Amino acid sequence: MKAIVTVIGKDKPGIIAGVCTLFAKCDVNILDISQTVMQDFFTMSMLVDLSKATVPFTELSDSLKAKGEEMGVNIRIQREDIFDLMHRI
Amino acid sequence: MHSQKEILSTIEMIDHQHLDVRTITMGISLLDCTSDSVEVTAKKIYDKITRLAKDLVKVGEDIEREFGIPIVNKRISVTPIGIVAASCKETDYTPIAKALDAAAKECGVNFIGGFSALVHKGMTNGDINLINSIPSALSETERVCSSVSVASTKAGINMDAVALMGKIIKKTAQMTADSHGFGCAKLVVFANAVEDNPFMAGAFHGVGEGECVINVGVSGPGVVYHALQKCKGQPFDVVAETIKKTAFKITRMGQLVAQEASRRLGVPAGIVDLSLAPTPEKGDSVARILEEMGLEVCGTHGTTAALAMLNDAVKKGGVMASNHVGGLSGAFIPVSEDEGMIEAVLKGGLHLDKLEAMTCVCSVGLDMIAVPGETSAETLAAIIADEAAIGVVNTKTTAVRIIPAIGKKIGEMVEFGGLLGTAPVMPVHEFSSADFIMRGGRIPAPMHSLKN
Numbered sequence: 001m002k003a004i005v006t007v008i009g010k011d012k013p014g015i016i017a018g019v020c021t022l023f024a025k026c027d028v029n030i031l032d033i034s035q036t037v038m039q040d041f042f043t044m045s046m047l048v049d050l051s052k053a054t055v056p057f058t059e060l061s062d063s064l065k066a067k068g069e070e071m072g073v074n075i076r077i078q079r080e081d082i083f084d085l086m087h088r089i
Numbered sequence: 090m091h092s093q094k095e096i097l098s099t100i101e102m103i104d105h106q107h108l109d110v111r112t113i114t115m116g117i118s119l120l121d122c123t124s125d126s127v128e129v130t131a132k133k134i135y136d137k138i139t140r141l142a143k144d145l146v147k148v149g150e151d152i153e154r155e156f157g158i159p160i161v162n163k164r165i166s167v168t169p170i171g172i173v174a175a176s177c178k179e180t181d182y183t184p185i186a187k188a189l190d191a192a193a194k195e196c197g198v199n200f201i202g203g204f205s206a207l208v209h210k211g212m213t214n215g216d217i218n219l220i221n222s223i224p225s226a227l228s229e230t231e232r233v234c235s236s237v238s239v240a241s242t243k244a245g246i247n248m249d250a251v252a253l254m255g256k257i258i259k260k261t262a263q264m265t266a267d268s269h270g271f272g273c274a275k276l277v278v279f280a281n282a283v284e285d286n287p288f289m290a291g292a293f294h295g296v297g298e299g300e301c302v303i304n305v306g307v308s309g310p311g312v313v314y315h316a317l318q319k320c321k322g323q324p325f326d327v328v329a330e331t332i333k334k335t336a337f338k339i340t341r342m343g344q345l346v347a348q349e350a351s352r353r354l355g356v357p358a359g360i361v362d363l364s365l366a367p368t369p370e371k372g373d374s375v376a377r378i379l380e381e382m383g384l385e386v387c388g389t390h391g392t393t394a395a396l397a398m399l400n401d402a403v404k405k406g407g408v409m410a411s412n413h414v415g416g417l418s419g420a421f422i423p424v425s426e427d428e429g430m431i432e433a434v435l436k437g438g439l440h441l442d443k444l445e446a447m448t449c450v451c452s453v454g455l456d457m458i459a460v461p462g463e464t465s466a467e468t469l470a471a472i473i474a475d476e477a478a479i480g481v482v483n484t485k486t487t488a489v490r491i492i493p494a495i496g497k498k499i500g501e502m503v504e505f506g507g508l509l510g511t512a513p514v515m516p517v518h519e520f521s522s523a524d525f526i527m528r529g530g531r532i533p534a535p536m537h538s539l540k541n
Binding site: 004006008031032034036043045047057058061076077078079081082083084085086087089 | 090091093095096097099100151154155156157158338341342344345409
């Protein structure tokens with residue numbers, strides 16, 4: 001299963017590192033990543049592969065949320081299907 | 090990978106424009122729950138519902154978390170109880186309503202629909218018992234919703250049933266007088282009722298449906314409103330196109346949820362209902378969409394045309410996004426549940442007569458309207474007859490969900506709470522319709538029902 005992870009919030013050092021470390025611990029593979037910073041506002045989206053993930057989706061979602069709160073940004077993970085269906089015919 | 094713009098636009102819709110799936114409704118057939126006793130029937134019903142719907146709420150919540158889409162309501166609809174209980178020797182079906190209520194609580198759903206009767210041509214003994222049980226059923230339960238079909242394009246208007254429903258609405262209001270007639274917020278009178286509607290209070294599981302089915306109702310007035318803000322001053326061709334594109338996106342999400350829920354519950358997916366269902370929250374209003382098109386207040390001249398276009402564009406956009414479209418599919422205009430409608434009434438810009446005109450071009454009817462508590466049963470029946478006529482002649486669903494607000498005067502507010510919102514008490518015509526309603530009988534089906 002593939003999912004999209006989005007991180008939105010005020011830019012500061014270590015955001016990507018924080019998220020990537022968490023993924024490495026859970027065997028979540030990052031397939032693609034893009035980020036922009038506009039006037040200190042950080043947005044990042046990642047495509048990740050969860051087929052070998054060692055934790056269930058809901059647990060991963062909770063850990064990411066907690067990580068986001070710790071870093072003062074909003075992190076969410078959503079299955080890729082929603083974006084496929086909404087933006088592609 | 091998707092562009093960041095696409096990803097962020099979806100997140101923006103969910104976070105700031107109230108995009109949600111309004112309801113996952115599990116339809117359950119109760120045709121195998123009949124018996125000659127109300128008590129036995131009630132037990133069979135409770136057992137069947139709690140067996141089939143035990144995972145409904147959990148599955149809904151799981152989907153919500155995995156896809157990041159709020160699913161506001163999880164609900165159940167059942168075979169009209171007027172049919173299921175017809176073989177019972179007792180005439181009071183309230184114990185069955187209580188069993189439905191208990192099953193809804195056990196499963197964790199907030200409403201259960203189907204305390205219903207289909208009497209558009211005539212009433213069986215079971216139907217009469219059901220209708221007479223409505224006031225006590227709605228006053229003694231919390232989550233049960235009731236509906237009665239009194240007219241159809243094929244059968245005409247059952248004016249005996251219309252007259253009876255005027256009295257039943259009045260009695261239901263009186264029996265729930267302590268909450269200013271709240272019972273009536275859970276009671277809908279239909280013309281051309283649909284068998285697969287996932288929305289309350291009018292949902293029931295039609296007899297043409299299968300054993301168990303998942304129907305999904307999407308929403309999204311806030312998303313359409315935001316999309317229209319980007320085409321200020323543009324011609325209607327652009328407005329219609331924008332609404333279509335938005336409706337497509339909203340509906341695709343509903344389709345995805347329907348498929349997932351169906352797969353996880355092991356129950357066939359029925360339909361996706363493409364509706365714009367408002368909530369009392371700011372930014373989630375159908376009235377504000379109409380105003381965004383250039384009307385100073387919803388209800389002024391031009392409102393019917395604006396709503397007609399909105400309703401049509403929503404369907405055109407949504408129909409390609411789902412493999413089976415059904416239910417009511419269109420824009421809803423429930424006054425108490427729409428922040429913009431409430432304000433329009435309070436400003437004196439929206440009246441009952443204009444709302445009636447609006448129901449000619451959208452998916453439902455006079456919905457969640459509070460009228461003075463002293464409104465007569467005959468006037469209530471006449472309001473139902475007018476709506477039924479619109480539905481029958483235009484071959485569309487219409488409905489009346491009207492609340493005689495006991496103890497409240499015109500202009501006062503009635504608080505229902507939650508998604509049901511707040512209704513300003515609206516005036517009705519003072520002149521009598523009593524002799525008209527007293528005639529009874531059946532208004533024949535219109536000429537264009539003879540299509541064979």
